[in-house]
Amino acid sequence: MLILYDHPLSPYAQKVKIALDEKGVGYETRVPDGIGIGGAQGDFVEASPRLEVPALIDGDTRLFESTIILEYIEEKWPEPALLPRGPAQRARHRTIEDVLDTQFEAIVWGLGELKWFKRADGELAEAMQSAAKDQIDGYYRWLEKQLGEDRWFGGDEFGWADMCTAPYVNGAAGFGYTPAEGSRLAAWLDRANARPSVNSASTAAQEVLSGMEQVAGAVEAGIFKREYRDHRLEWMVKSGGLDIVVQGLARDNIRFTPLPG
Incomplete structure (x- = not known):
């Protein structure tokens, strides 16, 4: 059985679930423990060193990054094809x-x-x-x-x-x-x-x-840290939220992509 680490609100994880469902491939979903509060561990961390969903475990194969996962699914289960031929x-x-x-x-x-x-x-x-x-x-x-x-x-x-x-x-x-x-x-x-x-x-x-609606307090307390990966940081700055980034750094309630290890 495939194991897919996901969060229901992640569009990256959603597209992987859609692909698996379209192809009729069975899988089990798991929400990683401690994601967003620095407590993630175990198979999820081994599969996704960036601590991001989705992560896919297929036997000994461990994959992260949604596009790579989709390409793996398309190659392993080619029918019905989701990519066109040309x-x-x-x-x-x-x-x-x-x-x-x-x-x-x-x-x-x-x-x-x-x-x-x-x-x-x-x-x-x-x-x-x-x-x-x-x-x-x-x-x-x-x-x-x-x-x-x-x-x-x-x-x-x-x-x-x-x-x-x-x-x-x-x-x-x-x-x-x-x-x-x-x-x-x-x-x-x-x-x-x-x-x-x-x-x-x-x-x-x-x-x-x-x-x-209940998560704002956890962010304010620094318990939950939102990931400001590259394109998100760009959007925040160009859309007028530079002070939000500065405040988040000062309050230690934002994070960036971690180093593997």
């Missing part, structure tokens, strides 16, 4: 994934810093939320162009770019930033969420959201 189309799907994994993920993560972890309030929070809305709208326009008139990003078949996009758009929608009503992207999202694989990952995320 090299140009494969590159396009991987490009969409990369944009969502880096630029778009940082926006949704930043909204979580504001709403759940109370990093800012008043005018600063409003300004950063306004910046996030403009950015999300821009990426929605870009995604709509990538989709074109097709049913899925790969044409008639649900595939790689679809499973890599749905968790992020659902994450933004959870903060109230939905694709424009009547748009092709909105219709695509409805189709995606109707798939059992996407619905399962989205439902699991929604089930843990109710507890997120």
Whole structure:
């Protein structure tokens, strides 16, 4: 049995679960103990030295980084194929994934810093939320162009770019930033969420959201440390949150990617 270390709110982990479900591969999910508070240990640390989810254990194989895990899944269980056959189309799907994994993920993560972890309030929070809305709208326009008139990003078949996009758009929608009503992207999202694989990952995320209102105190006390990895730090600074970073360093409630060892 495959073991997938995940957190239901992680879009990186969600896309891995979607891939496994689409291929009908059985797996067991585990949320790492102590993640975010410096207490992670055991098989999870061996599989993911950066202390990030997802991490996949398949017998003696231990993998981290969602894209690498997805490529492993695609190669080990090639049917049904999620990547298209042609090299140009494969590159396009991987490009969409990369944009969502880096630029778009940082926006949704930043909204979580504001709403759940109370990093800012008043005018600063409003300004950063306004910046996030403009950015999300821009990426929605870009995604709509990538989709074109097709049913899925790969044409008639649900595939790689679809499973890599749905968790992020659902994450933004959870903060109230939905694709424009009547748009092709909105219709695509409805189709995606109707798939059992996407619905399962989205439902699991929604089930843990109710507890997120309680986490701000843990961050303020320095018990829980949010990871400001590269693209997230960039988003925070360029969107007006430099003081948030400085305060987080002073209060020791943010962290960066740890060194392996």
